[in-house]
Amino acid sequence: MDEDVLRTLTPAVIAVLVRRGADFAAAENAVQEALVEAVRGWRDQPPQDPKGWLITVAWRKFIDATRSETARHRREELHDQEPAPPPVGDVDDTLWLYFLCAHPSLSPGSAVALTLRAVGGLTTRQIAQAHLVPEATMAQRISRAKRTVADHRLDQPGDIATVLRVLYLVFNEGYSGDTDLAAEAIRLTRQLATMLAHPEVRGLLALMMLHHARRRARTTATGALVPLAEQDRTRWDTSMISEGITILQAALAEERPGEYQCQAAIAALHADAPTAEQTDWVQIVEWYDELLTFNDSSVVRLNRAVAVGEADGARAGLAALADVDPDLPRQAAVAAHLHEKNGDVDQAADLYAVAAERATNLAERHHLLTQAARLNQTPGDHEVRG
Template identity: 70%
Template sequence: MDEILLRTLTPQVITVLVRRGAGFAAAEDATQEALLEALQAWAERPPRDPMGWLVTVAWRKFLDAARSEASRRRRELRVEAEPPPESGRAADDTLALYFLCAHPSLTASSAVALTLRAVGGLTTRQIADAYLVGEATMAQRISRAKRTVAGVRFETPGDVATVLRVLYLVFNEGYSGDVDLSAEAIRLTRQLAAGIRHPEVAGLLALMLLHHARRPARTSPDGDLVPLADQDRSLWDTGMIAEGVDVLQWALARDQVGEFQAQAAIAALHADAQSAGETDWVQIVEWYDELVALTGSQVARLNRAVAVGEADGPQAGLAEVAKLDPSLPRYTAAMAYLQERGGDRTTAARLYAEAAHLASNLPERDHLTRQAARLNATLRN
């Protein structure tokens, strides 16, 4: 059974049913029932036309459900012989489904869950496992999201920026349970990029590829977090890096720079360096200047300050960090790193310990604790 094929066909089947008059929730339910039937039927005898098979079965499931409803519902539906699969509009329909799932009336968490279910083809249990919540909780979240978009016209144009933000949130969830959400986000973004020749879509795809290429080196065999400067670069996926750079170059050539292209350019400069010492920090600072101008993000300003510390020296970096809000995530960790670079190990050790206490996840907390312990050990000797 080809799970990737089923996930690819899922949004196409849903959109065919919606175009025929089914509501979004009903179409999604019918498609999921058809997928369950496919898991059994295809194991012994895969169909010659998987898309046509799924559309036919899903449409029958929908009609069966519709016939059991009130007479008003029956009159509104055209209960007739099944029409052909209509596969010609699949790409456009899938893009419309992206926009529907990322509707601005949805919360970020609901938009992500609905995208993974309807466009990604994941089961409710898989999504729940990935987000470390109960299946019933996730089912309620998805049901609320489907009710929210139930009255939205399918033809209503969507916002590319919102779709990209949802996909970026999926990517940042990384790996959990039996679903690799980073890989799933890349697959969905590739699908989106194939249908929309948009510089920011390409920029997001490039950013994902360049970050994902470094994944094998991000943790030690013991599971400890490995900072970028200390990573074994021979473990980086050079093929994925090359693809990411090619995609980024296409996007930048359109001369419509957006935030994802700027982030991808920074990632590309890191990927281009053969060692941490060969990193072109001056160019990275320039790209952070671009990113700050585009977004005004305080997190981007903090990252820029660290880059300034690498390009112009730790004191220059500390001066930039001091201009920012101390409540920013990783503010204290950035101060600790720059203080150590400047030679003040006592202050750096104290700040590393404070940063560990403030860390939002266990791997980061453990890493910062080890940094504090390392410096304290040198201070005692």
């Protein structure tokens, strides 16, 4: 019995039950019960049509559960109902389930959890472990999310931008527990890309792959952060980079640019450079300018300031940084880098210390404190390069 097959089939089976009239929570519960039977009964002889088997068993589970409810009229109505035929037309059930799980009525955290549960096929325990919360807490979060979307029909247009934001949130959750959420996000986005011909879906997939390809080089054996410029590029996954660039090129060829394609293009320029010194910073700045037309946020402007500092010198980078909110996370770290690059050693050391106080995790804090200590130990020994 292949558990990967079950995970792939889960969202489609849930969506079929919802289309037949089950509310989302009841459908998801029925499918989970069917999966338990599949795990027990498929070891020796899996059915010829696994999806059909799951639909049949899950629908029976739903009918049985409905019979036990107090609303007798509704029970009898569902009892007499024959299983409906599969949805007609070109609608993909899994695609519609993506849209339901990313419904705007849900908070980002709830949408992520529901997507991992219903579309990703992860267990509540796995999702809780990945988010470093108790299983009971995650169960309540998922239960509330299912109740929220219970009354929403699947035949309404979905918002692909919301779906992509949820998938990117999953990717950025990181790597915790026995579930690699970054890898899971790539799997889900690749699945979505096969169902929906949209350049921004491809752009997001390419962006994830290009970032993920550098994963092994981002930290030392002890967990210390390694900045991009100092990473051992021989540890980058070149096959994943190549595939990511190919996917990006196909997306850009459609000439329907978007936020994720711009971000992926920036990541591709970093990944394509043989060394940090050979990075095409001028073109990266141009892509940041393009990105600002889709997402004029402080985070984008912060990252653009770094690129400007590399392309046009530290002083130009500091001028670009002046437009960024000083309270933004990482602003002090970027300011420290640019001041050091400009030869302002004492100011850079102070800013690294400030940035360390604002760091959101221990690895980042340790890295920034190390930078501050390095500059404090060698005052006045830096060349002005701005």
